[in-house]
Amino acid sequence: MSGLGGAVAGVRWEPLLDPRVLALGVAVGLVAVLVPVLRRGRDRAGWPVRALLVVVVGVLLAHPLLLGRTxxxxxxxxxxxxxxxxxxxxxxxxxxxxxxxTRLEAARADLAVLTERLEGARFGLVVWGREVEEVVPATTDRAAFLDAVARTAPEDPRAGTGSTVDRPLPEVTALLRRAARQYPERGSLVLLLSDGEDTTGRPAGTAARSWRPAGALSDGGAVLGYGTRAGATMPRADLPGAPPVVDPRSGAPALSRADPATLRRVASQLEVPYVGRGPSAGPAALRDLALRLPEPEAVVTRAVPTPTDPAWALAGLAALLGLAELRRWARDLHETRRAGRP
Structure with a gap:
C-alpha cells in the first residue's frame, strides 16, 4: 500500500513517549482548554480547534502505523x-x-560449551536427586538456563535415598509427551548427564526401567558420562573444608564409582550416542557432538502486514490547526487593541 490509500487492516502503536506520560499530557491539555469555557463561558467558538489540536498532537506522539495489505x-x-x-x-x-x-562442575562446563553451539534452540532443565524437578521450562534465554545450571549443587548426602539413572524417567517422558502434543512441529532432543552409579541397593540382576519410551518421543540427543570406574571421594559441598562423605559401614571416606556400562545401555535405549567425559576428556568430542545433533526445522509461513506511517499527515493537520489558532489569536489581539483606542 502506498500513501494512505487502500484498506487498513489494523493499527500498530509505537509511542515516542511512555504511554502513561502521554495520556497524562493529553488529559492535562484538554482540561486546560475546557476549564475556561466551562467556568466563564469564554471563547466558545475557539475551544474545539484547540481541543482537536491537543488530541492530534497526542496521536502523533503515540505514533500509529496503519497496517495495510499483507x-x-x-x-x-x-x-x-x-x-x-x-x-x-x-x-x-x-x-x-x-x-x-567434581563431576557436576565438569557437566556445567560442558553445558556452557554445548549450548553456545546450539544457536536458536530452546533449553529446558530437569535435575534429579532424591526428587525430580523441572527447574527451567523450555526457553530461548540461554543466560537464564546457564544461571540455573550454575546454581545446581550436589545433593546433601543426608537427604538422598540412593541414586539411580532411571529416577527422572517418568517426568522426562511426560515432558516430551506434552511438548509433542503442544508443539508437534518442534523437535525435542534429550541430553542426559550422569555418572550412572546405582546406590539404591537394587538386587543384582534387576534391570532399571528402560528409557525406550522417552527415546520414542525424542528426535535425538546424547548421554554424557562423568567419573571413573576407579572412583573418587566426595567432598561435602554443604561443609567446605570438612572431611569427605563417609561410608557408614566402614567409617572410611566413601568412594563413588562411575558406571559407564549403565549409561551406554541408556544411550542405546534412547538411540543416541554415548560420550564419556572422564578426566582426560577435551572439548573436541563436544564440538563433534554438537555437529552430530539433529537440527529439526519448522516451515514457517507468515502474513506480514505492510505498515504505513501517517505521521506526515498528522503533522500537517496539527500545523493547519495551529495556524488557525494563531490566526484567531492575532485577530483577537487586533480587535482588543482597536477596542482600547480612544
Missing part, C-alpha cells in the same frame, strides 16, 4: 528443544572430573 513470506527456521536431564545426586560431587574438578 505479504505472505515462507521459510524454514531452526526449531528444536534441548531437554537437559542433569544428575545432582551426591555422587556427582566426586572429584574425578577433568583437572580434579
Amino acid at each position: 505479504v505472505a513470506t515462507a521459510g524454514t527456521v531452526p526449531d528444536r528443544q534441548l531437554l537437559v536431564v542433569l544428575d545432582r545426586t551426591t555422587s556427582m560431587a566426586a572429584t574425578d572430573g577433568p583437572g580434579g574438578r
